[in-house]
Amino acid sequence: MSLFLIVALPFFGALLPGLMNSAGRQACAGITFTVSLAAFIGLLTNLPAVLAGDLVTARVDWIPSLGMNFTLMLDGLGFFFALLILGIGLLIIAYARSYLSRDDNMGEFFTYLLLFQGAMVGIVLSDNILLLLVFWELTSLSSFLLIGYWKHLPEGRQGARMALTVTGMGGLAMIGGMLILGQIAGSYDLSVILQNRELIQADPLYVPALLLILLGCFTKSAQFPFHFWLPHAMAAPTPVSAYLHSATMVKAGIFLMARMWPVLSGTPEWFVIVTTAGLVTMVLGAIIALFKHDLKALLAFSTVSHLGLITMLLGTGTAFGAMAAMFHILNHATFKAALFMSAGIVDHEAHTRDIRRLGGLRHLMPITFIIATLAALSMAGIPLLNGFLSKEMMLEEATHTVLFGAPWLVPALATFGSLFSAAYCFRLIGHTFLGPVRDDYPAKPHDPGAGMWLPPAILVVLVVMIGVAPFLAEPFVKIVTASVLGDTAEVPKAYFKIWHGLVPALFMSVIAVVGGLLMLAIFNPALRLWETTPRPEAKMIFEALIAAIVALSQRFIHGLHNGAFTRYGAIMAVTVIIAGFYAWSTGTVGAASREMQPVTPVAFAGWVMLVAATIGMVFLHRNRLMSLILIGIAGLMVSVGFVYFSAPDLAMTQITVEVVTIILLLLALNFLPNQTPIESTAMRRTRDTAIALAGGLATMGMAWHFLVRDAIATPISEFHLANSYKGGGGTNVVNVILVDFRGFDTYGEIIVLGIAALLIYALTETLLSGPVRARLLNRKPDQPRAGDMHPTMMVVLTRVIMPVVLMVGFYIFLRGHNEPGGGFIAGLVVSIAVVMQYMASGFSWASARLRYPYHGVIGAGVLIAGLTGIGSWFVSKPFLTSDFTYVRIPPFEKFELATAALFDLGVFLAVVGAVMLSLESFSRLARRAHVPDTEHPMDIDPSRDDPPMTPAQEGV
Amino acid sequence: MELLVASAIGILTAGGIYLMLRLRTFPVILGISLLTYAVNVFLFASGRLSVGAPPILRDGVEVYTDPLPQALVLTAIVISFGMTAVVVMIALGAYLGSDDDHVDDAPDEASKGTGDAA
Known part of the structure; x- marks a missing residue:
């Protein structure tokens, strides 16, 4: 039987006992036994080869660039241990069937047991030390589950924790040791490492590697001074103690020492450390x-x-x-x-x-x-x-x-x-x-x-x-x-x-x-x-040690992480500035290689407006509406800047996003206070100013630094420019990158966007189903409402303009492949058209005319994009490979049909759905009880005729 | 021109950091938005600045600006909208739930948290 199958059988088999639980204890134990028996027989089929001295191997390259390959090998040593693991495993399963009482969840027990068995067989058959480490950690985890199987026993839980802490720590050390060993030998394959005894023992890093690996082995195999966890692990059910803590898992450390014996042993360090530890453990344990x-x-x-x-x-x-x-x-x-x-x-x-x-x-x-x-x-x-x-x-x-x-x-x-x-x-x-x-x-x-x-x-x-x-x-x-x-x-x-x-x-x-x-x-x-x-009690020492470490890290963490967002923000900003400064001061800087471009008056005027808006925001941020207007100016100037510097797509995206963001913030401001009170002390403001100025100077310096220098390596963009038309069939390189070259990125991003929108929807639902709902419904606005709820001018205008905007969106979508535009921008434009209807004609009017729920639109978008990608599998191409052709239908000019357009349609739908779902969620919060939801677009808010509010009423 | 862009990035960053360190949710959100502008412009500028060379292929035109940063920034803009919307929603939910739009825990709550964990 293939070695892969022997290792995989217990893992896949682990699914079965849980499923068989309802079929009775006999069936549950029976299926576990069968799985183990199959693996055992599979192992025995390899016996002739092992007896003949052959090395049975199986290999699949996994991440070859990291030296991580799924390679297994079976030699005498591996066979011996696998035989112990599977053979004794069979006896233990039979024994556990009678041992476990009716109150114990047998499916759970056998699932853990098979997981452990698979991990253990994996250790002894691994030919790659990184793979071995993965299995090694898996045995620690499954052993944790098994020791703590009787969850109601505090000793079980404590013993499980202790075992996991000690063996996990050792495992961590061993990872270090193994990585060093792999570095020295130049390969992570055991078969290669074992051939390089002289090379490894002569290396100056031999001793650190040896110490780290031995730390892993000693913790796992309970050698002094790490022996104390094993007796506490005895809180486990007896089959576990018999299996893990006498026959198999605790021998994993010994197995590894034996496995590494050809390269690690024979040096004075090995002799003194291993012999002494073994001798002390032997005598102490016996006494x-x-x-x-x-x-x-x-x-x-x-x-x-x-x-x-x-x-x-x-x-x-x-x-x-x-x-x-x-x-x-x-x-x-x-x-x-x-x-x-x-x-x-x-x-x-x-x-x-x-x-x-x-x-x-x-x-x-x-x-x-x-x-x-x-x-x-x-x-x-x-x-x-x-x-x-x-x-x-x-x-x-x-x-x-x-x-x-x-x-x-x-x-x-x-x-x-x-x-x-x-x-x-x-x-x-x-x-x-x-x-x-x-x-x-x-x-x-x-x-x-x-x-x-x-x-x-x-x-x-x-x-x-x-x-x-x-x-x-x-x-x-x-x-x-x-x-x-x-x-x-x-x-x-x-x-x-x-x-x-x-x-x-x-x-x-x-x-x-x-x-x-x-x-x-x-x-x-x-x-x-x-x-x-008198003698030291290991458990007390261990617990005191853990308590001390916890106290220490708590003191450290609570200093940094005290629940104050401002503190995190400040720490992050300062850390980034310091790290950047360090890199800056230790790196080498070449001379400026680009000539500066002349400043035009228009550009300068834009710069002045941007700077004024930003500085104005800082000084006027207590007036929230004002700061919203100012950030709008800043955003507008950024879009103008994109236009100026040859980025039409960016400019269009920025300005449309700007519109929806401002609408979103306005909706939020509807609920939030309009003013920010002065709370921070002058010292604090000075400190924040200092951090802000340092951060600003740092980014400015950095940006200035590379703007006047050419890239140190040729950018990949040459490839994109050269292949955009030939390979992608579009002349708008930015769009071709989005839907073709880096289509997978875009695919991920529309999913993220969809998740964000669903999150907002879910949060709204939570708010509206909790105590907040009553408060929202009975909320009294802090400012008088406009009497004209749906101004006639706006209603008429938005309805007339709707088809036009949709047409513009359609146009932008279609031209996107060759001219500035595309799914993202078209999606945003169409969203704005729909949002305008909500704003002008009211929530109920707009939602009554909504035929498709926005979740569905997001889902359809992601699905269309995904299916387009999958489509390329049918012609044996990788995911998202695009194709295009030119067709001519007589009255029209020749035009292009590209699968990328279908992908872009997915992007478009996802963007529309995500933006609309977010904004709709916000506006649902704004509906109030005493204002009837009417279908009539042009009506009068009756609350306007109520007497003006006094502060006393406001407090209600 | 380069100096104008670099200084604009710096000023946007400084304003963003300052507002991010305020104590109420709304200025913090605006601060993060300013930082987003700064980061987007910064990333965009990593393709260097060129005037009148949009990456739209035309016959006879040889010089184009770097399209890759543009594509990356385009998605970044859209994603940052999603992020802003989520953060605004969280801020709003917190405010509506507790009538308080501070971003920091009140000092007594913070120390209570320490007591529980110890």
Whole structure:
């Protein structure tokens, strides 16, 4: 099966459990199992190739320019992990079916589980490190969802947050490390990176990259000092703990260390950091685990300890260490998942996981007892079980490892850790299953149905099988090891066997097991000692740290972001000015290369008017109507400027937009106060003036700078000018750019415009359906209304002029391709024609004659434009490729038919709809209760005959 | 001529920034409109200034002004209308809902927000 399919199956399959939820729990679990099984079988179809030592790959270029390609590869290592993920996944799904109660939403659980499975398979099969990072983050997210699955439990939510924070932070660091690595190697493909060991290790950025990547691995695999999140993640349902937090996700960090082993390992930095972290984690985890009373907490710390063991083995940097690590991953996954499931069974049946309340369960739960005991003994390192074999190899490796110049350090600590490891295993068996039967269990424990004990039993069969006949696992582990080592070292010749003779490792093993038994004998005094010893509580430290960071960022954010818009505006303006000044003062500036053009009197007069209007606005802005008039002058002068500087299209757009904007602001001013009171202090005004002057000077300097210089690179416009007629069939280059060269931009913009109009409509609806409605309806105008609501002159004039304006709009639309004009301008002109009817004849008169709702007009516009674009697909051209032809119908002159005109029609409709929907929404606010909506265009406002208002009435 | 355009951009920007920093919605909206003019003219001017050379292809005419900034500014003008309309609507809704057209939170409200988040 294609690798793509193996990765994609769980992701697509994740859609199914949610859908199957109503079909019952059996169907829900069944479909999840089927999806996983399909992926599992798909993986197995690749087994022959992997056994033959081939590299199975699949590749799709995604963003080649960024080195981001969707490339997957399957080698021994990837196969091994994928096998663990999918194989144990199957057992977990079967187990979870029985474990989850009727109150749990099973579809949700299995959806998360499949998402996690897909992400995890993605990690181990990725050949591109950027792709790997994406999957990496996905496992953090899906693990967050799974840990917090029982949303009603505060520990679940806290544990989920903690796990996400720690692993997310590590992931962030890893992104940095991976990017550095990719930069050094010149490729983000793992297969390339792995070939460049010398290059990478010689690079000065090797150490930063190593540290960042290790940070990611250590957080994910719960290595000291980031181990604390894992026990808190145990608030998750037990299937999750068994799957994510013992067999798969926490091994992702280890997987990555193994994956990167050929390029990263073998240096002193790697050796010291990884070995030390692993060793400390192993010993610390084992000691803490012994004194935990919660079965799952005990197992969680034991997992931490074993992950430390594997990390330490990888840290040694020897081929034998790598092989032992791989073997232990396999063994640990089998016995630990079985143990977690057993713990879940005990919890499920006895309703407690507290070891102090258990004991004597061997008589009540014989099957569970056998499963858990075999798995725990394997973990303790008892011969004939698989844990013994890899532990023996670890101790063997430890005797050859010299850390900090002390040859005794590593073996001693490894033995010490193993001793505690054996002790907690014995405690787990002894205090849970052995001893007298009690009569105070919270529930009556008995063995569960086969659905729950069969999955761990299958794992325990593996534990025993490998333990008795290690040669069965040997070839497979060696293939995996070979792909870890790459071509940096030979696979060790050592055989996997139970009896190696009287080697030091055996003595260490014996010390550990005997010591473990002794430790259990003196458990009670040791526990008292442990409980009196002060030790840092990771959760408290973590929460204090988070609180401190939150407080710090709050202080920072509330300084900047205090809800005052003026402050944001000032900060933004000042920041832009400073950044611009920095760029200006550090950049190089060439000499002026353009000659200045002479000033004409007309241009100067326009400039004077613009400047006067702007300055007038600043000084007169408290009179709002006056400032509206002044901004109209400024806008008019800008349009005149566009005419003067050869931009007829811009001028036409600017002046029409100006008209609708002023109408809009007038409508708004109808409700807003007419005056702006003086509120800011003189100091504040001085400050604002200073910022404004600095900003003005800066933009002026910038504009002046490039106006007197030629462009440093040839503008693309030459292309547009040359191809406008040949390729686009139009002589108005601006219009051809809009509807053809950059048609996709325009398409996006009409959509934005439509969204803006719909937003205004929605806001109006919200206002009119809320408490504001009553106030609006009973509003008393602050100034007397004109008696003549619809002046006869205006009504007659606008109605007469309407067809003329429409004709002008039509004309502007048609000529747009070759002369100034086009959809935008025509749309605005037609909108003005319609708005005039509203203004002159009244809202109800105009809307009664409205045949199409404006939403529909916007929609039609966007659809027409979009369909025009799609049309080019039918002739196998890219989206929005335009075509044109010339036709001649006898009485007329030859004229052009272009698909671009159809697109422009879409633009036209969208503009008309958007402008009209906005203005109509505003004017709907203005309708009042005591003024009857009449159809008659020329009537008299009766409120004019009311007595003039007094201030007292106004307050009502 | 270049100096006139550059200074016009500068004055529009200065006026825009000053009005944008006022405390009531209406002047802020007008300030943003002035800034829009400034930005549009600025973008337009990046094609350099030429008189009497509109980008309408004609036989025998060789010199045209740069059409691309014009096309970009044309859509910018229309979009800025949409933006202004949305902002005006928001300002109006806020004013009608609370009888207050300040753009800043009242000081006591701002400190209350801090208290809640802490």
